[in-house]
Amino acid sequence: MNGMTTKEAAEKWGVTPRQVQLLCATxxxxxxxxxxxxxxxxxxxxxxxxxxxxxTSKE
Known part of the structure; x- marks a missing residue:
């Protein structure tokens, strides 16, 4: 299986490694x-x- 780490995915997607971990966990x-x-x-x-x-709601 070819894969990437959370750090590599975070750099690719422009988010933090912790955010990638949370996306995986959920x-x-x-x-x-x-x-x-x-x-x-x-x-x-x-x-x-x-x-x-x-x-946005502007009522």
Whole structure:
């Protein structure tokens, strides 16, 4: 299995390694597997969409 570490994914996606760990732990990165205390993420994995809404309510 070709994979990347959380640090490599963080650099690729422009987020922190901790954010990548949280995405893996919550199942938001398909194919991510935990080996001991490290996550291995598939090389072709895409960064999940941000779940926060970009709509603002101005009523």
């Amino acid at each position: 199942g938001r990165i398909p194919g991510a597997v935990r080996f001991g205390n490290a996550w291995v993420i598939p090389e072709d994995a895409q960064k999940p969409q941000d779940g926060r809404s970009d709509k």
